[in-house]
Amino acid sequence: MKYIYPEKISLSEGVKNAGALLDRKTLQIGLSEQNTAVLTGPAFIVLDFGRELSGGVRILTHCAEGIRRVRLRFGESLTETCAELGEKNATNDHALRDMEAELPDYSDMTLGGTGFRFIRMDVPEGGRVEIKAIVAVFDGDEREQPGCFECDDPLVNEIWNTAAYTLRLCLKNGYFWDGIKRDRLVWVGDLYPEIKAALCLYGPVPETENSLRLACEQTPLPEWMDGIPMYSMWWLIVLRESFRLNGNRAFAEEYLPYIEGLLSQFEEAVDENGATHFAYNFIDWPTHYEPGGKEAKRRDELAGVNYLLRVALKAAEEILRALGRDGSRCALLAERLSKSDCRAHTYKQIAALGVWAGEKTEEYRSLLLSGGATGMSTFMSYEILSACAAYGEYDAAMKMLKEYYGGMLALGATTFWEDFAPKWAENAASVDELPRPGQKDVHGDCGAFCYKGFRHSLCHGWASGVIAYLSETVLGLVPEREYAAVRFQPHPGGLKYAKGVLPTPFGPVEAEWRVTENGAVEKRILKKPLEIEIIW
Numbered sequence: 001m002k003y004i005y006p007e008k009i010s011l012s013e014g015v016k017n018a019g020a021l022l023d024r025k026t027l028q029i030g031l032s033e034q035n036t037a038v039l040t041g042p043a044f045i046v047l048d049f050g051r052e053l054s055g056g057v058r059i060l061t062h063c064a065e066g067i068r069r070v071r072l073r074f075g076e077s078l079t080e081t082c083a084e085l086g087e088k089n090a091t092n093d094h095a096l097r098d099m100e101a102e103l104p105d106y107s108d109m110t111l112g113g114t115g116f117r118f119i120r121m122d123v124p125e126g127g128r129v130e131i132k133a134i135v136a137v138f139d140g141d142e143r144e145q146p147g148c149f150e151c152d153d154p155l156v157n158e159i160w161n162t163a164a165y166t167l168r169l170c171l172k173n174g175y176f177w178d179g180i181k182r183d184r185l186v187w188v189g190d191l192y193p194e195i196k197a198a199l200c201l202y203g204p205v206p207e208t209e210n211s212l213r214l215a216c217e218q219t220p221l222p223e224w225m226d227g228i229p230m231y232s233m234w235w236l237i238v239l240r241e242s243f244r245l246n247g248n249r250a251f252a253e254e255y256l257p258y259i260e261g262l263l264s265q266f267e268e269a270v271d272e273n274g275a276t277h278f279a280y281n282f283i284d285w286p287t288h289y290e291p292g293g294k295e296a297k298r299r300d301e302l303a304g305v306n307y308l309l310r311v312a313l314k315a316a317e318e319i320l321r322a323l324g325r326d327g328s329r330c331a332l333l334a335e336r337l338s339k340s341d342c343r344a345h346t347y348k349q350i351a352a353l354g355v356w357a358g359e360k361t362e363e364y365r366s367l368l369l370s371g372g373a374t375g376m377s378t379f380m381s382y383e384i385l386s387a388c389a390a391y392g393e394y395d396a397a398m399k400m401l402k403e404y405y406g407g408m409l410a411l412g413a414t415t416f417w418e419d420f421a422p423k424w425a426e427n428a429a430s431v432d433e434l435p436r437p438g439q440k441d442v443h444g445d446c447g448a449f450c451y452k453g454f455r456h457s458l459c460h461g462w463a464s465g466v467i468a469y470l471s472e473t474v475l476g477l478v479p480e481r482e483y484a485a486v487r488f489q490p491h492p493g494g495l496k497y498a499k500g501v502l503p504t505p506f507g508p509v510e511a512e513w514r515v516t517e518n519g520a521v522e523k524r525i526l527k528k529p530l531e532i533e534i535i536w
Contacts, residue, residue, distance in 0.1 A: 001138070006022060010078055021045070058111075163466050197468055221265070288301065310338070316330045415463075
């Protein structure tokens with residue numbers, strides 16, 4: 001277990017010697033403690049641990065008098081930490097972040113288990129406590145991270161490192177969690193950006209097959225994974241990605257009946273004109289159509305469903321053929337889907353899926369590039385950026401990446417969020433500040449759908465997909481043939497230099513490139529295992 005001291009006191013009232021809680025002390029309570037913070041109620045203190053953490057808090061209490069019951073509030077932002085339950089959608093959903101606890105004399109107690117950066121302790125009138133220390137109990141994943149990336153742009157480096165830390169916090173108990181404050185579930189749609197990032201940071205990880213297996217165990221056919229037909233499509237795509245690189249035939253063969261059953265359900269949901277008929281459609285929260293909404297949004301979402309199913313069918317066909325099975329039904333259904341006249345007109349996520357499905361049109365190029373980072377998505381950043389790259393728009397993709405993820409960093413993010421829109425940053429306070437009069441509370445005032453206000457997760461695993469874009473497209477290292485080969489084809493996107501490591505089961509592949517004065521890209525492989533061929 002790792003203990004982290006607070007970095008600063010954000011707010012306090014009715015506290016004597018508050019600075020004592022910033023001192024690095026021996027974490028053992030004693031009978032005689034000379035340097036304690038004294039809270040005489042009504043009093044409160046808010047501690048800032050400097051970055052998002054996963055875990056709880058350890059409180060060493062020297063003595064408590066009168067009313068010993070204190071209130072603890074964990075928050076991903078300063079404003080969430082100070083909010084009442086129900087205020088701007090502040091909740092205790094899935095994990096308690098607002099609770100009461102009694103502090104006995106000479107006690108050493110660990111409380112909570114959530115995602116947070118701040119902790120607030122309130123002592124009621126009639127209470128008095130002397131606290132030796134309050135430290136965070138950090139339960140983040142501690143495995144070695146061989147994958148890395150650095151370049152000549154400090155902002156891009158910070159984006160990579162923040163995305164890597166975001167994913168690390170969401171690796172929990174052998175699975176990929178959706179988030180550490182809320183929805184601690186294995187959402188199958190989230191798995192794709194998470195496993196793409198994990199492959200770049202760690203190589204194949206057990207969380208992938210564990211999460212795929214759990215999804216099947218909890219979703220007997222004819223149910224759809226997580227109750228969403230599109231998430232069953234994502235399951236096929238993630239299975240193909242895993243199988244393509246780790247070559248675990250036994251695992252894939254175990255799910256052949258499940259794959260065949262899914263294909264039958266997909267066939268039933270597609271008519272002869274290529275239109276899909278699912279009871280529920282979902283691509284991404286910002287693109288999600290709700291009854292009574294605009295018809296154009298409904299058509300965009302249906303186009304996204306069509307494209308995603310075509311990609312899933314390609315994945316299923318690849319798996320079946322690799323296992324010596326007939327995959328022709330996948331191709332036939334994909335051909336039927338191509339008859340549909342659904343097209344994206346508004347959303348970059350849908351255009352990106354269209355490019356992924358083979359609909360590489362000039363209309364989609366324009367849609368992807370319009371408005372810079374406006375319309376980007378944390379969930380589908382990898383697909384959007386990669387679709388831009390498919391058109392050779394590497395500089396534009398890099399500009400979008402920096403504007404979008406840099407926008408969160410500028411607001412004090414230390415992990416990347418469930419969702420973000422650049423317009424949220426207009427006249428907004430940082431997450432470690434209280435908004436001034438007339439200023440926006442970016443956490444409490446923004447969000448939509450299921451993540452309105454403080455329910456919004458500021459550490460979401462699916463936001464780490466930007467790692468795969470930087471590793472595969474910018475650094476240019478792409479594993480192939482179960483890691484028998486690695487393709488090295490960098491695309492600087494306006495950068496002048498980059499260096500990084502791709503982890504493989506045989507050992508690391510380390511590469512660097514730099515742009516010369518005449519614009520050429522000089523590439524070097526610094527290290528590679530003997531088992532791996534480099535494709536230049």
